Amino acid sequence: MQFEKNHDGPIEHSLEIALEKIEGLLYDKYPLSRRAVGLLLLQEDHEIHEMVKESQPTIIDHIEKIISGVKAHYAYPIEYEIALRRRDEVERIINRVVKVAKEEAQGIAEKVSALMMNPIAGFPLLFLILYFGLYKFVGVFGAGTVVGYIEETYDSHLNPLLVKIFSSFIPWRIVQDLLVGEYGILTLGLRYAVALILPIVTFFFLVFSVIEDTGYLPRLAMLIDRTFKKIGLSGRAVIPMVLGFGCATMATLVTRTLPTKRERLIATMLLALAVPCSAQLGVILALLGGHPKAMVLWAGIIMMVFLFIGFLTAKVLPGERPSFYIEIPPLRMPHLGNIFTKTYVRVKWYFMEILPLFLLASVLIWLGKLTRLFDFLIFLFTKPVTMIGLPKEAAKAFLFGFFRRDYGAAGLYDLHKNGLLTGDQLLVACVALTLFLPCIAQFLMNLRQRGWKTGVGISLFTLFISFAIAFMVNLALNKLGISL
Amino acid sequence: MKQTRFEQRNNPLSSAVPENTEGTHDRPKKIVIIGNPNVGKSVLFNNLTNNYVTVSNYPGTSVEVTSGFADIKGERFEVIDTPGMYSLTPITEEERVGRKILIQGRPDIVLHVVDAKNLERMLAFTLQLIEAGLPVILVLNIMDEAQKEGIKIDFTLLEKLVAVPVVGTISTTKKGMDILKERIVGYAIRKKS
Numbered sequence: 143m144q145f146e147k148n149h150d151g152p153i154e155h156s157l158e159i160a161l162e163k164i165e166g167l168l169y170d171k172y173p174l175s176r177r178a179v180g181l182l183l184l185q186e187d188h189e190i191h192e193m194v195k196e197s198q199p200t201i202i203d204h205i206e207k208i209i210s211g212v213k214a215h216y217a218y219p220i221e222y223e224i225a226l227r228r229r230d231e232v233e234r235i236i237n238r239v240v241k242v243a244k245e246e247a248q249g250i251a252e253k254v255s256a257l258m259m260n261p262i263a264g265f266p267l268l269f270l271i272l273y274f275g276l277y278k279f280v281g282v283f284g285a286g287t288v289v290g291y292i293e294e295t296y297d298s299h300l301n302p303l304l305v306k307i308f309s310s311f312i313p314w315r316i317v318q319d320l321l322v323g324e325y326g327i328l329t330l331g332l333r334y335a336v337a338l339i340l341p342i343v344t345f346f347f348l349v350f351s352v353i354e355d356t357g358y359l360p361r362l363a364m365l366i367d368r369t370f371k372k373i374g375l376s377g378r379a380v381i382p383m384v385l386g387f388g389c390a391t392m393a394t395l396v397t398r399t400l401p402t403k404r405e406r407l408i409a410t411m412l413l414a415l416a417v418p419c420s421a422q423l424g425v426i427l428a429l430l431g432g433h434p435k436a437m438v439l440w441a442g443i444i445m446m447v448f449l450f451i452g453f454l455t456a457k458v459l460p461g462e463r464p465s466f467y468i469e470i471p472p473l474r475m476p477h478l479g480n481i482f483t484k485t486y487v488r489v490k491w492y493f494m495e496i497l498p499l500f501l502l503a504s505v506l507i508w509l510g511k512l513t514r515l516f517d518f519l520i521f522l523f524t525k526p527v528t529m530i531g532l533p534k535e536a537a538k539a540f541l542f543g544f545f546r547r548d549y550g551a552a553g554l555y556d557l558h559k560n561g562l563l564t565g566d567q568l569l570v571a572c573v574a575l576t577l578f579l580p581c582i583a584q585f586l587m588n589l590r591q592r593g594w595k596t597g598v599g600i601s602l603f604t605l606f607i608s609f610a611i612a613f614m615v616n617l618a619l620n621k622l623g624i625s626l
Numbered sequence: 627m628k629q630t631r632f633e634q635r636n637n638p639l640s641s642a643v644p645e646n647t648e649g650t651h652d653r654p655k656k657i658v659i660i661g662n663p664n665v666g667k668s669v670l671f672n673n674l675t676n677n678y679v680t681v682s683n684y685p686g687t688s689v690e691v692t693s694g695f696a697d698i699k700g701e702r703f704e705v706i707d708t709p710g711m712y713s714l715t716p717i718t719e720e721e722r723v724g725r726k727i728l729i730q731g732r733p734d735i736v737l738h739v740v741d742a743k744n745l746e747r748m749l750a751f752t753l754q755l756i757e758a759g760l761p762v763i764l765v766l767n768i769m770d771e772a773q774k775e776g777i778k779i780d781f782t783l784l785e786k787l788v789a790v791p792v793v794g795t796i797s798t799t800k801k802g803m804d805i806l807k808e809r810i811v812g813y814a815i816r817k818k819s
Contacts, residue, residue, distance in 0.1 A: 173730070174758040174759060175757065175758050178714070181757075182714065189722075228754070231750075232753065235749060236745065236749065240779050241777075241780075242777050242778075243777075243778060262708070399718055399719065399720065401719075420655050449657045472771075535728065560737055
């Protein structure tokens, strides 16, 4: 790229001169040309700066001086100025090389594409996609029908067989419990991973691959960018957030695609707090199924918490607002082979990541029961649980909710079936449980991705928020005399 | 050859392999494939290497860099597929990985794969790569869709203007792969001399 020295006036002049000066200082041992190194230095690329500082420590001060001199000349960041010049250069080449014969071919696709990104049509469309793709297909069919069938088979055939085999071979009760007890590695850990998580995640990835293959995701990112900017994220965070509805643990892993530490932190926290995963969604929706009013309230409250906490964190955390621009690829008909390959690869990858965590959770539950730590923790939970107006039996559901969020929800389901919960209590319990600590797999992932201090911090924070919000909801329902 | 400070230091961007010209013909020549997401890099990679890898630009899978070997006209090449990249100035962690491979790896050939329909949006990166002195071959992929949209590209003129080889391909049907392979071998020889 050449910056014309004479045509565009004095400002142009200084950028080209500065570049030439820097080039003159650099030696030619770098893996990139001196001109490229110079340009990256002008754009204040940290890695390149460090590289030059290391290799030619004597000249770096001089270079820094040249750069700050140039910066004073420009209203916009140098990066922007350079991008502009490059675009002009590209345009010159394209005009000579590329000819477009006809343009009407893209009519319908273009219109659909515009609708997807237009807030008035886009949000209802998003709602439809979430409702049919996520709720109906993954939630009701996948997490409900299919999982129900597989779990039943597992429960009635495989588990009794396992229990029988291991009970006859292993005389020690403790080891039996660890392997095939109520929360055993084989009877609980493996069963959850294979009979529950695997089918749900397969269904989820199937939908996700279709959505991805059509080119909808970048359009969704554009649609949601403005809302996300308010909570310190950008359209880029759309993928982790959508994935969070499948499995928040996996979504946390994917936050590494976000550019700044600040965004990664905000996304991780919101995922831990206010994005219910598909396993949990299934049970909660079943719980609230008979109470449409409670369900609407639940969705409203969770959404408000999501936006409010996001907004607050964005205000509190230091750092710049993210910038976001994205390539919008054309809409395409999804390719069946592609979808199956993608789904297969992802399910395989995910299963390998998650299986050890589930087995570990089983061992931890076993230890917790063995050492009576669990009874103590349930005792600790009893107080806050009764404070938010729930029967003290719910404490157990909350503790197990940590080991698997939907298991906690399932515990509530039992209470509900036995007629121990009123409509109000049901709402309060569902709100608390959705916001409650992430499951142990997600907790371990948080520690791995964000470091143990942040990971533990996020957990304590969600614990506090979930009870605080539930407390307020309970209070409001009582004061207003609403009974659902 | 005199070792420079740059090579001795453990700098993250310096090459792991010192610039030792005698040693280079023993190791296979290195081809690095780069480009935006969704331009068919992985399929092209598969076509070159005949190894099965996933067709995906999804962060969880493509942040792990795939590499394999290609035998072209009796010569062995190491081929590396990188995560999606938009420019030489990285924004995401994955782009940072991509740039490191590009700079650290000292590739013998860089295949910049672009979507022929969106050449305008992707050419800036090509120019950046050429300017950086990297041995670029520009691959215009998805030519079938470009043709369907009535886009005509003057390859000879484009090649003259950017001064690097330009090849058109349809990676899904392997069209243009023969020519690409020829250019790779030709480019490798030309570079040597």
